[in-house]
Amino acid sequence: MKQDIDRLMSERxxxxxxxxxxxxxxxxxxxxxxxxxxxSALVIKKRGEEPxxxxxxxxxxxxxxxxxxxxxxxxxxxxALLKAHQGDTLRASLAYYQRIFEDLEVLGRVGCYGYLxxxxxxALLSALDxxxxxxxxxxxxxxxxxxxxxxxxxxxxAARIREVGRKTVSIVEQxxxxxxxxxxxxxxxxxxxxGTSLTVGDAHRQIVKLIAEQGLEDPEGFIFATGRExxxxxxxxxxxxxxxxxxxxxxxxxxxxxxxxxxxxxTRTFCLGYAPEPVARLHRDVVDCLLALQREMRVGExxxxxxxxxxxxxxxxxxxxxxxxxxxQNGYVHSIGHGVGLEIHELPSFRDDPGNTVRVTxxxxxxxxxxxYYPEDGMGCRVEDMLWIDEEGEVRNLTQMSxxxxxxxxx
Numbered sequence: 420m421k422q423d424i425d426r427l428m429s430e431r432x433x434x435x436x437x438x439x440x441x442x443x444x445x446x447x448x449x450x451x452x453x454x455x456x457x458x459s460a461l462v463i464k465k466r467g468e469e470p471x472x473x474x475x476x477x478x479x480x481x482x483x484x485x486x487x488x489x490x491x492x493x494x495x496x497x498x499a500l501l502k503a504h505q506g507d508t509l510r511a512s513l514a515y516y517q518r519i520f521e522d523l524e525v526l527g528r529v530g531c532y533g534y535l536x537x538x539x540x541x542a543l544l545s546a547l548d549x550x551x552x553x554x555x556x557x558x559x560x561x562x563x564x565x566x567x568x569x570x571x572x573x574x575x576x577a578a579r580i581r582e583v584g585r586k587t588v589s590i591v592e593q594x595x596x597x598x599x600x601x602x603x604x605x606x607x608x609x610x611x612x613x614g615t616s617l618t619v620g621d622a623h624r625q626i627v628k629l630i631a632e633q634g635l636e637d638p639e640g641f642i643f644a645t646g647r648e649x650x651x652x653x654x655x656x657x658x659x660x661x662x663x664x665x666x667x668x669x670x671x672x673x674x675x676x677x678x679x680x681x682x683x684x685x686t687r688t689f690c691l692g693y694a695p696e697p698v699a700r701l702h703r704d705v706v707d708c709l710l711a712l713q714r715e716m717r718v719g720e721x722x723x724x725x726x727x728x729x730x731x732x733x734x735x736x737x738x739x740x741x742x743x744x745x746x747x748q749n750g751y752v753h754s755i756g757h758g759v760g761l762e763i764h765e766l767p768s769f770r771d772d773p774g775n776t777v778r779v780t781x782x783x784x785x786x787x788x789x790x791x792y793y794p795e796d797g798m799g800c801r802v803e804d805m806l807w808i809d810e811e812g813e814v815r816n817l818t819q820m821s822x823x824x825x826x827x828x829x830x
Contacts, residue, residue: 571782620658650794
């Protein structure tokens with residue numbers, strides 16, 4: 420949470436932090452801007468002080484709504500500096516940032532965050548670090564400060580995520596109604612009004628429409644895959660494949676609030692009409708695993724222990740697991756969960772490695788998604804809920820949707 424930023428700065432021995440770039444597609448900067456949308460911005464926060472926001476004059480009114488002291492870029496006269504340096508962008512930029520740092524009295528170790536073009540960031544920050552003797556620019560590779568702060572959410576953030584979840588469930592339910600509205604041929608394939616097969620591509624187009632109608636964005640796409648493709652975890656589905664009764668359908672949908680806000684992540688597995696016993700068994704094993712994980716979730720436990728528990732539970736059901744064979748493409752083949760927020764994959768990560776010492780903490784919002792995959796048998800199953808650990812340490816399921824496998828259709 421934002422209230423943790425000064426503590427994290429102290430732990431990482433940072434005197435200030437710098438975030439910059441275009442706002443759209445830049446979750447670290449959007450987070451520091453309290454969700455206010457602008458074209459671009461620069462935020463500097465010194466430890467123990469409120470942030471300063473630097474923006475162009477065209478966005479001065481919008482900037483006020485962020486709640487920080489606002490300074491306009493014209494204060495630092497970049498265009499005059501560019502002329503003084505005969506059009507040398509790098510030299511003018513160095514002088515520009517030097518003026519900003521002097522004005523805000525920024526000294527010491529400064530952490531750098533936000534998404535920029537790699538070449539631009541390397542050239543600018545390397546030169547700036549060398550040009551400012553009283554400043555040391557610091558970069559972090561793993562679990563950086565802003566990502567760590569975003570790893571826990573307050574009740575307001577959780578409420579926003581829950582609302583996206585409500586709309587996401589509606590999209591899934593309306594998709595099922597769309598499928599149910601079609602006739603079934605003698606070959607057990609769903610048919611459109613003109614008698615042609617209803618395909619995965621037709622379902623994809625309907626889902627895109629439903630996402631837009633809910634006022635959500637779909638920047639990462641979604642998964643609606645059947646049969647063999649359902650047995651490959653990140654297959655988006657073969658658009659030409661006909662939709663038929665009895666095949667497993669993995670529907671994994673992860674839209675977000677419009678304008679780059681909070682994501683939701685929901686997966687359900689369905690069969691139209693009926694479920695063959697092998698698919699029904701996968702579904703039972705996966706749902707039982709998910710419910711067991713929810714029962715065992717405790718504040719203070721290492722998150723990696725839930726990946727270990729998942730492997731143990733599914734191994735006991737007779738399935739291969741990634742713990743026994745990291746290269747397996749059958750059975751359980753991926754990590755059990757990940758944080759969700761302004762990005763679809765945030766902290767905490769549930770990867771099982773010795774360096775992952777994160778423990779379940781109040782404020783964590785994460786997806787739990789056990790799955791079983793047998794592509795050569797033409798089937799796969801994944802079921803995913805999103806959980807929030809509230810301020811009292813209680814586990815709250817943000818996903819209000821049943822786990823029913825079979826979708827009834829009239830024949």
